[in-house]
Amino acid sequence: DQQVKQNSPSLSVQEGRISILNCDYTNSMFDYFLWYKKYPAEGPTFLISISSIKDKNEDGRFTVFLNKSAKHLSLHIVPSQPGDSAVYFCAATDTGNQFYFGTGTSLTVIP
Amino acid sequence: DAGVIQSPRHEVTEMGQEVTLRCKPISGHNSLFWYRQTMMRGLELLIYFNNNVPIDDSGMPEDRFSAKMPNASFSTLKIQPSEPRDSAVYFCASTLGQLNQPQHFGDGTRLSIL
Numbered sequence: 735d736q737q738v739k740q741n742s743p744s745l746s747v748q749e750g751r752i753s754i755l756n757c758d759y760t761n762s763m764f765d766y767f768l769w770y771k772k773y774p775a776e777g778p779t780f781l782i783s784i785s786s787i788k789d790k791n792e793d794g795r796f797t798v799f800l801n802k803s804a805k806h807l808s809l810h811i812v813p814s815q816p817g818d819s820a821v822y823f824c825a826a827t828d829t830g831n832q833f834y835f836g837t838g839t840s841l842t843v844i845p
Numbered sequence: 846d847a848g849v850i851q852s853p854r855h856e857v858t859e860m861g862q863e864v865t866l867r868c869k870p871i872s873g874h875n876s877l878f879w880y881r882q883t884m885m886r887g888l889e890l891l892i893y894f895n896n897n898v899p900i901d902d903s904g905m906p907e908d909r910f911s912a913k914m915p916n917a918s919f920s921t922l923k924i925q926p927s928e929p930r931d932s933a934v935y936f937c938a939s940t941l942g943q944l945n946q947p948q949h950f951g952d953g954t955r956l957s958i959l
């Protein structure tokens with residue numbers, strides 16, 4: 735059973751606007767959450783993370799929000815750029831060893 | 846700074862043949878993971894090693910799959926015999942194995958079983 739879910743397989747956004755990618759999880763023991771970005775024919779690359787003791791973490795254009803009561807996290811990209819077009823994976827862990835990944839959301843930023 | 850290195854990048858073989866995928870983790874990393882990417886399940890963990898010891902192989906789909914890590918700088922994932930449904934992209938990742946450390950992925954092996 736999928737413990738981390740990304741219910742939107744794809745998202746299209748105009749350049750300069752905000753992109754919001756969503757992720758839900760079921761395991762309340764998860765305490766560290768990550769977002770990865772994946773271009774075609776490449777491996778996923780780490781983008782940003784958040785610990786369960788925080789509800790927001792920001793890195794430049796990228797902000798991750800965590801709502802523990804709703805078991806929901808989101809990635810905001812603002813402003814969106816064409817180079818942000820990629821597949822974004824959400825991941826979570828409770829041990830720091832085993833990571834659980836979502837199925838990914840394909841983001842297209844339209845110039 | 847070398848990242849995780851996987852080989853081959855592409856593998857095409859006939860059903861029933863043995864397939865061996867290789868991975869060199871980042872030097873100093875002590876945890877290594879093998880994933881399979883599918884449309885339905887996204888990145889699916891097959892097995893992971895900590896200090897060269899397999900910790901959890903519950904994700905290995907069948908006995909046809911096996912993985913080894915003979916030393917800290919090398920791991921293999923073998924499929925024998927291979928079947929068309931094994932066709933997927935297989936990723937290797939490594940991490941320091943400490944709390945709150947992200948995984949670093951290789952570029953994957955695209956496997957096609959005819």
